[in-house]
Structures are given as structure tokens and as C-alpha cells.
Amino acid sequence: MxxxxxxxxxxxxxxxxxxxxxxxxxxxxxxxxxxxxDDIHELLLKYKAINTVxxxxxxxQIIGRRKAREKFRSWSEQKRVIYPPSINLEQSSSEQTxxxxxxxxxxxxxxxxxxxLDLTGGFGIDSYFFSRSFREVHFxxxxxxxxxxxxxxxxxxxxxxxxxxxxxxxxFLESLDRKFDLIYIDPSRRPKDNQKVFSLNQCVPxxxxxxxxxWQVTDRLLVKASPLLDIEKALKDLKHxxxxxxxxxxxxxKELLFYCEKTFESEPLIEAxxxxxxxxxxxxxxxxxxKLEVKYxxxxxxxxxxxxxxxxxxxxxxxxxxxxxxxxxxxxxxxTSENRIDFFPGRVFKIESHVKxxxxxxTFFPDGKANIITRxxxxxxxxxxxxxxxxxxxxxxxxxxxxxxKKFLLVAVKLDSL
Numbered sequence: 001m002x003x004x005x006x007x008x009x010x011x012x013x014x015x016x017x018x019x020x021x022x023x024x025x026x027x028x029x030x031x032x033x034x035x036x037x038d039d040i041h042e043l044l045l046k047y048k049a050i051n052t053v054x055x056x057x058x059x060x061q062i063i064g065r066r067k068a069r070e071k072f073r074s075w076s077e078q079k080r081v082i083y084p085p086s087i088n089l090e091q092s093s094s095e096q097t098x099x100x101x102x103x104x105x106x107x108x109x110x111x112x113x114x115x116x117l118d119l120t121g122g123f124g125i126d127s128y129f130f131s132r133s134f135r136e137v138h139f140x141x142x143x144x145x146x147x148x149x150x151x152x153x154x155x156x157x158x159x160x161x162x163x164x165x166x167x168x169x170x171x172f173l174e175s176l177d178r179k180f181d182l183i184y185i186d187p188s189r190r191p192k193d194n195q196k197v198f199s200l201n202q203c204v205p206x207x208x209x210x211x212x213x214x215w216q217v218t219d220r221l222l223v224k225a226s227p228l229l230d231i232e233k234a235l236k237d238l239k240h241x242x243x244x245x246x247x248x249x250x251x252x253x254k255e256l257l258f259y260c261e262k263t264f265e266s267e268p269l270i271e272a273x274x275x276x277x278x279x280x281x282x283x284x285x286x287x288x289x290x291k292l293e294v295k296y297x298x299x300x301x302x303x304x305x306x307x308x309x310x311x312x313x314x315x316x317x318x319x320x321x322x323x324x325x326x327x328x329x330x331x332x333x334x335x336t337s338e339n340r341i342d343f344f345p346g347r348v349f350k351i352e353s354h355v356k357x358x359x360x361x362x363t364f365f366p367d368g369k370a371n372i373i374t375r376x377x378x379x380x381x382x383x384x385x386x387x388x389x390x391x392x393x394x395x396x397x398x399x400x401x402x403x404x405x406k407k408f409l410l411v412a413v414k415l416d417s418l
Contacts, residue, residue: 027051060085080156082149096275098129114181119169124150131159142168169205173213186224200237208237221260227253241268248274248309272309280345284318294320294327298403304335306346332376332402349412361388364411369394376402
């Protein structure tokens with residue numbers, strides 16, 4: 001990932017060793033341990049430096065440790081890891097999604113005898129987990145300071161099979177005189193003025209433009225993209241896509257993975273994957289989705305809301321077909337059945353009442369609280385909360401949705417997963 005790296009405010013390449021010594025001095029480390037849970041704004045106002053290390057640098061380490069506990073726990077246990085400012089951590093993979101990439105690739109090639117080229121090294125999370133399975137990893141990063149930080153961290157974590165290249169992806173590809181078994185690319189979605197973009201050819205580097213050169217030096221390509229990217233448009237831009245994986249963690253969509261093979265010319269498989277304690281995956285093809293005919297009905301006793309990966313994947317009719325349930329409306333991505341379906345990949349609700357906005361809501365929500373959801377409904381969640389006077393929370397749900405012939409407002413309870 002190519003990112004602006006604000007660490008240069010206090011790090012020059014020839015000063016990295018000195019900074020490391022200062023940053024890991026007992027005085028600085030004690031300060032970080034003591035203030036790790038403190039308000040960072042108060043720390044910035046109260047201190048200028050600790051043992052000559054600017055407080056802004058120390059704040060980056062405190063924030064980095066906090067994020068590491070959430071995103072890459074095995075790194076957080078290593079006290080000598082250096083963290084960049086939070087903007088540089090934002091696009092980094094989590095430990096869970098990085099491990100998922102390795103598992104995905106292990107089904108396509110023998111990793112322990114394979115070479116991988118990471119054209120967008122960044123902070124180095126993915127490269128680290130790749131290095132634990134691949135025979136050889138090459139790490140390309142145009143920002144010299146960020147590269148040095150990644151190299152330092154990898155060394156602290158015992159990595160010895162990564163080679164580092166301070167270069168842009170474009171320049172490195174032009175200089176290559178060898179092939180790799182796989183190329184990985186995670187282009188930055190904030191290339192200009194820190195504004196998010198969601199099309200592959202707007203990202204940096206432009207993987208769409210680089211494809212011809214990439215296919216000269218590898219037979220396999222893995223592209224990580226924003227979960228907001230339009231999958232069908234991306235498939236028109238990327239050649240030879242064999243599989244698209246929509247990856248969520250605990251029902252929050254995190255990334256799209258496009259696995260491509262140089263010789264693959266058929267229709268790709270779309271996979272919706274939710275990484276939880278019990279991993280779930282659902283696969284289909286777009287052509288199959290388009291051909292399906294499904295049944296529509298008003299809400300029956302049970303209502304189903306697919307998980308985030310399924311919704312992003314676009315398997316709207318396939319869901320109804322596979323689970324033999326009805327859909328409420330072509331544009332309402334809720335499903336319904338008279339009898340409960342076991343092991344549905346998402347939330348399951350049991351309807352208690354059909355209500356109208358004019359009804360006295362305290363009759364149905366005695367505590368004055370409700371979890372409100374809307375799908376293809378003329379009022380937003382905020383509108384419903386204002387009109388009903390219900391506060392957020394409680395055990396019951398108020399669901400606003402559209403059927404084929406009318407709108408519905410449902411009182412429901414969420415059932416535990418089977």
C-alpha cells in the first residue's frame with residue numbers, strides 16, 4: 001500500500017538506529033506502559049518529549065499498541081515493534097484477514113516451495129504472514145522510512161526470508177529479470193489529498209494498467225480491494241479472475257480479494273466469507289444468480305437478514321433458492337419463512353406483531369427502547385426513532401421494510417444462532 005508516511009517528521013533513514021535506541025529506552029517504555037490507557041490529547045498538552053523522543057512519536061506508539069491488540073495480536077506481544085501514525089495502520093490487514101489470505105492461497109499452490117512478490121509492502125502485516133508459509137517473499141515499498149520500519153519489525157519477529165526493495169511497484173516491475181509464483185498487490189485507496197476512492201484504476205498503483213507487465217512475470221495474482229468496490233465493474237477491469245472472496249470479520253465487511261490466474265478464461269466463483277469463531281463460506285456464480293426465479297411473499301413468522309459478506313456478494317436470489325425461503329421484494333434483502341431455517345448465515349428474527357406508526361409503541365416496547373432496522377423503507381432509522389420516540393437499545397427490534405404490495409413495520413425478537 002502506498003501511503004503518505006508522517007513518521008518522517010522525526011525519522012530520517014540515517015537516524016533510525018538512534019531513534020530505536022531512544023524509543024526503547026527504559027524511560028520511554030515505562031512512560032508508554034504507564035500511560036497506555038490515558039487520554040492522548042491530555043498527554044500531548046502536558047508533555048513535549050520523553051528522553052528526547054517527541055511526545056507525538058510516543059503517542060503514535062500508544063495508539064499503535066491499542067490498534068495492534070485489536071488487529072494483529074501476535075505483534076502486540078512484541079514490545080520492540082515500532083508503530084507508524086494511525087493513518088498508516090488504517091489500510092493494513094488484520095491478523096485474521098492476513099491468515100485468511102494464506103489459507104486461500106494454500107488451496108491454489110504449494111506455498112513452502114513458492115516465491116511471492118508483494119508490490120505494496122506498506123506496514124508489512126501481510127508480508128509477515130506470507131513469509132511464514134512462502135519459501136521466499138520480496139517486499140516493495142517506495143517510502144524508505146516505512147520500509148525501514150517494516151524491516152525492523154520483521155527482524156524483531158524473527159523473519160529471515162524477506163528481501164526489501166525501496167522502489168515503486170511500476171519501477172520494480174520494469175527492472176525485473178525473473179518470475180514469481182505469485183504477485184500480491186494492495187493498492188492505496190487514499191492516493192490524493194487523503195480522499196478515499198473506490199475504483200481500481202483510481203488507486204495507487206493502478207493494477208488495471210499494470211496487468212500486462214504483471215502477467216509477464218507471474219502466472220498468479222492476488223489483489224486486495226476496498227469492500228466498497230463494485231465487484232462486477234472490477235471483474236471487467238481485471239483479467240483472468242478465477243475467484244472473488246468477500247471477506248468479513250464478525251459480520252463487518254473488511255476486504256475484497258480477487259485471485260487471478262493467467263490461463264483462466266472462465267467465469268469466476270464469488271465467495272462470501274464471514275470470519276468468526278465458526279467460519280462460514282457461501283459460493284455462487286453471477287450467471288447462476290441472474291437465471292434464478294424466487295418466490296416473494298409478505299413477512300411470515302420468521303425473517304432473515306443475511307450477513308455482510310452475503311449482502312456485498314450480490315447473491316440475493318441464490319440465498320432464497322439455497323435455503324428454500326421467500327424474499328420480501330426484489331429490492332428488499334430480507335427473507336422469510338413459516339418455519340425456522342437452521343444455520344442461516346445471518347440474523348434470524350421471530351415476528352411478534354405487525355404495527356403502524358400511529359400505534360402506541362410503549363405497548364410493544366415497555367422499556368421505551370428498540371433496535372431499529374430498515375430495508376427498502378421510505379423512512380430512515382433516524383426518522384423512525386424520531387416518530388416513535390423509542391430510544392436505542394433493548395431486546396426487541398422494530399423492522400421497517402417493503403413487500404411486493406405494501407410497507408411493513410414489524411416488532412420482532414432476534415433469535416440465538418443454532
